[in-house]
Amino acid sequence: MTPDLLEQGAARIEKRLAALEAGKSNTESGGRNASTGRIATPGEVDVTHGRILYLEDVSVSFDGFKAINKLSLDIAPGELRCIIGPNGAGKTTMMDIITGKTRPDEGTVFFGSTIDLLRHTEPQIAQLGIGRKFQKPTVFEPLTVFENLELALKTNKGVKSSMFFKLDSAQSDRLAEILVTIHLADSVSRMAGNLSHGQKQWLEIGMLLMQDPKLLLLDEPVAGMTDEETARTAELFLTLKGKHSLMVVEHDMSFIRTISEIVTVLCDGSVLAQGTLDQVQADERVIEVYLGR
Amino acid sequence: MNTPPSSVILPVKGPLLTRVGLGAFIVALLLVCALAPMLNLLVPESSMFHMSTYAVALLGKIMCYAIVALAMDLIWGYTGILSLGHGLFFALGGYAMGMYLMRQIGRDGNYKSDLPDFMVFLDWKELPWHWTFSDSFAATLFLIVLVPGLVAFVFGYFAFRSRIKGVYFSIITQAMTFAAMLLFFRNETGFGGNNGFTDFKRILDTPIATPTMRMGLFVITGLTLLGFFLFAKWLVRSKFGRVLQAIRDAETRVMFSGYNPIGYKLTIWTLSAVMCGIAGALYVPQVGIINPSEMSPANSIEMAIWAAVGGRATLIGPILGAFIVNGAKSWLTVAYPEYWLYFLGMLFIAVTLFLPNGVVGLVKKLRKGGEK
Numbered sequence: 001m002t003p004d005l006l007e008q009g010a011a012r013i014e015k016r017l018a019a020l021e022a023g024k025s026n027t028e029s030g031g032r033n034a035s036t037g038r039i040a041t042p043g044e045v046d047v048t049h050g051r052i053l054y055l056e057d058v059s060v061s062f063d064g065f066k067a068i069n070k071l072s073l074d075i076a077p078g079e080l081r082c083i084i085g086p087n088g089a090g091k092t093t094m095m096d097i098i099t100g101k102t103r104p105d106e107g108t109v110f111f112g113s114t115i116d117l118l119r120h121t122e123p124q125i126a127q128l129g130i131g132r133k134f135q136k137p138t139v140f141e142p143l144t145v146f147e148n149l150e151l152a153l154k155t156n157k158g159v160k161s162s163m164f165f166k167l168d169s170a171q172s173d174r175l176a177e178i179l180v181t182i183h184l185a186d187s188v189s190r191m192a193g194n195l196s197h198g199q200k201q202w203l204e205i206g207m208l209l210m211q212d213p214k215l216l217l218l219d220e221p222v223a224g225m226t227d228e229e230t231a232r233t234a235e236l237f238l239t240l241k242g243k244h245s246l247m248v249v250e251h252d253m254s255f256i257r258t259i260s261e262i263v264t265v266l267c268d269g270s271v272l273a274q275g276t277l278d279q280v281q282a283d284e285r286v287i288e289v290y291l292g293r
Numbered sequence: 294m295n296t297p298p299s300s301v302i303l304p305v306k307g308p309l310l311t312r313v314g315l316g317a318f319i320v321a322l323l324l325v326c327a328l329a330p331m332l333n334l335l336v337p338e339s340s341m342f343h344m345s346t347y348a349v350a351l352l353g354k355i356m357c358y359a360i361v362a363l364a365m366d367l368i369w370g371y372t373g374i375l376s377l378g379h380g381l382f383f384a385l386g387g388y389a390m391g392m393y394l395m396r397q398i399g400r401d402g403n404y405k406s407d408l409p410d411f412m413v414f415l416d417w418k419e420l421p422w423h424w425t426f427s428d429s430f431a432a433t434l435f436l437i438v439l440v441p442g443l444v445a446f447v448f449g450y451f452a453f454r455s456r457i458k459g460v461y462f463s464i465i466t467q468a469m470t471f472a473a474m475l476l477f478f479r480n481e482t483g484f485g486g487n488n489g490f491t492d493f494k495r496i497l498d499t500p501i502a503t504p505t506m507r508m509g510l511f512v513i514t515g516l517t518l519l520g521f522f523l524f525a526k527w528l529v530r531s532k533f534g535r536v537l538q539a540i541r542d543a544e545t546r547v548m549f550s551g552y553n554p555i556g557y558k559l560t561i562w563t564l565s566a567v568m569c570g571i572a573g574a575l576y577v578p579q580v581g582i583i584n585p586s587e588m589s590p591a592n593s594i595e596m597a598i599w600a601a602v603g604g605r606a607t608l609i610g611p612i613l614g615a616f617i618v619n620g621a622k623s624w625l626t627v628a629y630p631e632y633w634l635y636f637l638g639m640l641f642i643a644v645t646l647f648l649p650n651g652v653v654g655l656v657k658k659l660r661k662g663g664e665k
Contacts, residue, residue, distance in 0.1 A: 099549060101545075121548075121553070122545075122548040122549060123548050123549075123551050123552055123553040123554075126548065126549050126550060126551035127551040131549070132549050134545075134546070138543045138545065138546040139543075139546070140535075140538065140539045140542055140543060140546070141542060142538060142542065143535055143538065143539065144304070146303060146304050147535055150532065150535075151532065151535055151536065151539055151547075151550060152550045154551075157550075157551045157552045157553070158556065159533065159556045159557055159560050162531065162532045162533040162536055162557075163528070163531050163532070163533040164531070165531065165532040165533075167303075172303055175303065176301040176303060179301050180301060185301045188301065188302070188303065188304060189304050207550065211550065211551060
């Protein structure tokens with residue numbers, strides 16, 4: 001580097017520091033020192049730009065059928081986003097793309113501003129901090145509730161460390177805490193296969209929480225639950241909001257009304273409308289796709 | 294730190310063996326190490342308590358099969374991967390041992406040559422390259438583990454990476470063992486062709502057919518079986534074992550929980566193959582022959598039947614299954630030789646239809662019924 005460039009740089013930093021002291025720090029990156037400060041840590045989710053998940057112009061087609069068509073969507077850290085849409089709108093396919101199960105034909109998917117999800121496999125994405133609950137509850141049926149949660153626990157998931165794994169006291173506490181959260185403390189030694197449908201749903205949510213994910217993708221989490229269980233689940237999601245980002249796909253409108261801030265309506269693989277539930281329900285196009293044309 | 298909610302009582306992991314289990318284990322250990330040698334070597338032949346050489350040979354052979362059944366249980370019962378090619382790993386271990394035993398014959402063969410008889414017959418002048426280490430017992434022990442392990446690892450790596458599952462995997466393993474059998478049948482591969490290896494005379498420079506040596510091999514086989522049982526028990530009770538079961542039942546969930554199933558499948562697949570190889574190596578000096586028919590597809594299918602009859606994912610079940618099926622086999626093939634295969638087929642159908650959890654499942658059911 002030539003001396004005059006060095007001098008120019010020094011002058012620029014001095015000017016910037018002076019501006020900071022004077023309180024005129026409104027840069028484009030929201031008052032943060034974008035040019036001189038942050039170092040990207042591999043594997044750490046960078047949310048300083050205010051977005052935890054970006055999907056941009058994502059398309060995927062199966063045998064010529066465009067399941068996802070130029071979909072763009074983003075989610076803020078701590079947000080609880082509800083996704084609705086008629087059958088075949090691409091809600092589950094979108095989750096498949098985010099979790100690495102399906103590769104899109106084009107488009108970009110970023111977790112934070114530095115992690116390109118298209119470059120990672122399913123287990124890696126799970127380790128990065130994206131948890132997913134399936135439409136049909138999938139728990140490990142011949143294992144107990146305790147063992148199910150222990151398997152999901154965030155820890156080294158290599159072969160050798162699994163062979164010699166022992167639950168330490170902090171992990172036991174966390175497990176106990178989650179057992180209480182998902183109302184399964186009395187069933188700790190029961191086989192997961194013997195639980196009721198609603199309890200399996202909860203166990204699966206509990207397993208997600210054990211992973212300590214930053215983003216939770218929940219595909220129809222209250223399907224098959226009783227009204228009381230649904231109410232409890234809504235309560236649980238509202239406590240999770242803020243600490244985690246949540247993306248909830250549901251058909252149960254009253255459930256969505258209880259938990260939602262912003263609702264995104266998907267149709268034919270792209271975003272049709274976005275806003276509060278009342279706004280989207282008043283939208284002509286949304287009424288059209290839901291009531292038929 | 295948060296204090297855990299006092300109402301939650303987390304289950305505590307029990308000891309490796311329950312009291313009954315420990316008792317049974319000690320009894321088995323005594324049977325193998327003390328009672329059998331005593332009845333065979335010390336009790337005179339005229340006594341009704343004498344254990345015949347035939348019985349020692351038969352039980353020793355079945356114990357080798359029991360090790361195979363245990364290995365099948367780890368890969369099929371616990372991980373849900375049905376291998377129909379475990380006969381190959383068994384035979385590879387057996388052939389590694391057989392090569393050593395062939396060299397131990399020395400100049401006592403029919404042709405009084407340094408080379409094994411079949412090589413003289415083929416007019417070979419020196420040992421092929423893959424016989425280089427056959428002179429050394431230590432190297433042989435090493436090869437018994439290495440060869441089946443390596444073959445399994447390479448095969449498993451490509452199969453699991455390509456996400457080959459279920460019946461496709463079974464068919465490929467079946468094809469693998471069949472292809473290997475054809476290869477070993479050929480004289481020019483240097484494994485004795487369709488005759489294989491036989492006429493063993495010595496092991497570790499001591500005669501192989503003496504009662505003491507037979508008993509020694511019997512005890513070693515028994516101890517290996519018991520040791521592998523404990524190892525398998527430890528393995529399936531660890532978190533590793535639970536991940537295997539999770540892979541069996543919901544592999545996608547396992548991946549979305551942050552586990553890469555390939556490493557897990559490959560580990561248990563290779564371990565299982567190595568166990569089979571060791572069983573094969575113990576089998577050969579006891580039965581005195583190894584030939585390519587050990588790799589025939591039917592043999593590998595029979596191994597799966599042992600595990601199914603005993604009860605998958607129970608560890609003790611497949612061991613019992615190996616004893617039940619092979620016990621029945623040695624009786625039926627003498628009494629009604631022509632009906633043995635019908636019996637085996639019927640057994641498999643009956644177990645699949647009426648006893649999906651095998652003999653152990655039946656016992657559990659009866660016991661539960663008795664309690665009520």
